[in-house]
Amino acid sequence: MVTDGPDLPAPRHHKPLAPLLRGIELRDVWFRYSDDHPWVLRGVNLFIPHGHTVALVGRNGGGKSTLVKLLCRFYDPTRGAILWDGVDLRDVAPETLRDRIGAVFQDFVAYELTAADNIAVGDLAASEDQARVERAARDAGVHDTVAALPYGYRTLLSRGFTSEEEGEEAEGVLLSGGQWQRVALARAFLRRDRDLMILDEPSAGLDPEAEYEVHSRLARLRSGRTSVVISHRLGAVRDADRIVVLAGGVVAEEGTHAALLAGGGTYAQLFTRQAAGYRDEVHPTGASL
Numbered sequence: 001m002v003t004d005g006p007d008l009p010a011p012r013h014h015k016p017l018a019p020l021l022r023g024i025e026l027r028d029v030w031f032r033y034s035d036d037h038p039w040v041l042r043g044v045n046l047f048i049p050h051g052h053t054v055a056l057v058g059r060n061g062g063g064k065s066t067l068v069k070l071l072c073r074f075y076d077p078t079r080g081a082i083l084w085d086g087v088d089l090r091d092v093a094p095e096t097l098r099d100r101i102g103a104v105f106q107d108f109v110a111y112e113l114t115a116a117d118n119i120a121v122g123d124l125a126a127s128e129d130q131a132r133v134e135r136a137a138r139d140a141g142v143h144d145t146v147a148a149l150p151y152g153y154r155t156l157l158s159r160g161f162t163s164e165e166e167g168e169e170a171e172g173v174l175l176s177g178g179q180w181q182r183v184a185l186a187r188a189f190l191r192r193d194r195d196l197m198i199l200d201e202p203s204a205g206l207d208p209e210a211e212y213e214v215h216s217r218l219a220r221l222r223s224g225r226t227s228v229v230i231s232h233r234l235g236a237v238r239d240a241d242r243i244v245v246l247a248g249g250v251v252a253e254e255g256t257h258a259a260l261l262a263g264g265g266t267y268a269q270l271f272t273r274q275a276a277g278y279r280d281e282v283h284p285t286g287a288s289l
């Protein structure tokens, strides 16, 4: 997978990591970014069963992105453990773990590389397999955009936000935020056979129609696979096998959409408020949680 966080020192004795069979367990996971920072996670207990989709929801700053970064070993729990079929992730080299994960992060990296390399990035076999890259781009709905670029998949993409400060001319083609988001999604589609799929706000920056389309594609991709999805669009994750509400650094609620709605707790409150926002044509905030 694409790495975009601070790397941890690899342990001296790595264990190999077998394909996921049972699931991933977070056991009393506590985490803070440093001793000077407040606790973000305060004893999270959670099981992500093999073959199921777990949706993480909750208010801003609740620790959802932090939790998935721990799953990828960008950080380790300050206390507690994360177990992959019983194997403590601390005993696994980060790159071994990440070979088993396909991920799209909120803060995904846009590289000054060609369109093809931006999709295949980090996957040597894929970078030599144009057909695979193109299929992933089609799945993510970005093939037509890329094919229309001056040099198609060989066109250099520009991140477009560093050049002015550095006093350099931007080279390459600028994509919109939503188009970049689809490039990031294509990376995940390319890695569809990985054991764990992580999608952190996969439709961020997309217009409502594109968002609906992307979520439908992702629902098909996720089906029968182990995945963790973060989204504030509760309607887009209501079909998840398990919905987990993170609040106050712990799992506050957990269940199916129907069960949580019937429970009348935080999830029911958030969902009802969002649904009401969509029904109200003149809702001033656009109804995004």
Ligand SMILES: Nc1ncnc2c1ncn2[C@@H]1O[C@H](COP(=O)(O)OP(=O)(O)OP(=O)(O)O)[C@@H](O)[C@H]1O
Binding pocket: 033, 037, 040, 058, 059, 060, 061, 062, 063, 064, 065, 066, 067
């Ligand atoms: N690299 C970091 N260093 C220090 N604090 C951080 C860092 N990243 C996140 N935080 C803090 O950790 C807390 C949890 O953030 P996180 O991004 O995990 O929440 P979230 O639930 O994903 O939020 P959102 O819904 O807004 O995306 C926040 O208070 C945030 O400020």
